[in-house]
Amino acid sequence: EVQLVESGGGLIQPGGSLRLSCEASDISVSHNCMSWVRQAPGKGLEWVSVICGGNVIYYEDSVKGRFTISRDNSKNTIYLQMNSLRAEDTAVYYCARDRPTRQGAANAFDIWGQGTMVSVSS
Amino acid sequence: AIQLTQSPSSLSASLGDRVIVTCRASQGISSALAWYYQKPGKAPELLIYDASTLESGVPSRFSGSGSGTDFTLTISSLQPEDFATYYCQQIDSYPPTFGGGTKVEIK
Numbered sequence: 132e133v134q135l136v137e138s139g140g141g142l143i144q145p146g147g148s149l150r151l152s153c154e155a156s157d158i159s160v161s162h163n164c165m166s167w168v169r170q171a172p173g174k175g176l177e178w179v180s181v182i183c184g185g186n187v188i189y190y191e192d193s194v195k196g197r198f199t200i201s202r203d204n205s206k207n208t209i210y211l212q213m214n215s216l217r218a219e220d221t222a223v224y225y226c227a228r229d230r231p232t233r234q235g236a237a238n239a240f241d242i243w244g245q246g247t248m249v250s251v252s253s
Numbered sequence: 254a255i256q257l258t259q260s261p262s263s264l265s266a267s268l269g270d271r272v273i274v275t276c277r278a279s280q281g282i283s284s285a286l287a288w289y290y291q292k293p294g295k296a297p298e299l300l301i302y303d304a305s306t307l308e309s310g311v312p313s314r315f316s317g318s319g320s321g322t323d324f325t326l327t328i329s330s331l332q333p334e335d336f337a338t339y340y341c342q343q344i345d346s347y348p349p350t351f352g353g354g355t356k357v358e359i360k
Binding site for chain 1: 254282283284285286287289296297298299302303304306308340342343344345346347348349350351352353354
C-alpha cells in the first residue's frame with residue numbers, strides 16, 4: 132500500500148530545533164520529488180520545501196536559512212530539520228509526493244501523509 | 254509569489270445542488286492550477302490538476318475549468334461526502350501557493 136508516515140512533531144520552545152521524518156512505503160523517495168506542506172491551526176495550506184532527484188531543493192522564503200530538507204534513500208525517508216523555530220511555525224506538517232503535471236514548473240501533490248503537529252510555545 | 258483568491262470563503266448548499274467555487278490568480282498561470290478537498294482532521298486530497306484533468310478515482314461530478322487568471326471548480330450534484338473545504342493551488346512556478354479555501358457546508 133502506498134503510504135507516507137510522518138513523525139517527529141511535538142512541543143518545542145521558541146528558538147529550539149526539531150527534525151521531522153517521513154517514511155515512504157511503495158513509492159521511492161529517490162525517484163520522486165517530495166514536499167513538506169504545513170497548515171497552521173484553523174488556517175489554510177502553505178508549501179514549505181521540496182527535494183527532487185539530483186538534489187534540486189527549494190524553500191519557501193520564511194523558512195530559508197532555518198529549515199533544511201534532506202533524503203536518505205537507503206531508508207526511503209525524507210527529513211525536515213527545523214532550527215530557530217518561531218511561534219508562527221506552529222502547524223501540522225504534511226509530507227507529500229509531488230505529482231508532475233503537463234502544466235507549470237511546480238507540482239501538484241497526489242499522496243499525503245497523515246501529518247505531524249509542531250507546536251512552538253514557551 | 255503568485256497569490257490566489259478564492260470565493261466565496263464559505264457557502265451553504267443542499268444535497269443535489271450544483272456548486273461553483275472560483276479561484277483568481279494575481280498573474281496569468283496558463284492552466285497550471287490544481288484543486289484539493291479536505292475534511293476536518295484529514296490530509297488534503299487531490300481532485301483536479303492542469304485546471305481540468307480529473308485525478309484518478311475522483312468522481313465525474315467534479316470538474317474544473319479556466320485558464321490565465323480565472324478558474325472554477327464545479328460540483329454538479331452535491332453528495333454527503335462533498336461537505337468539506339476546497340483549496341486551489343497554482344503549479345505555475347515556485348513557490349507553489351494555495352488559495353485561502355472555500356468551506357462547503359450543509360444548508
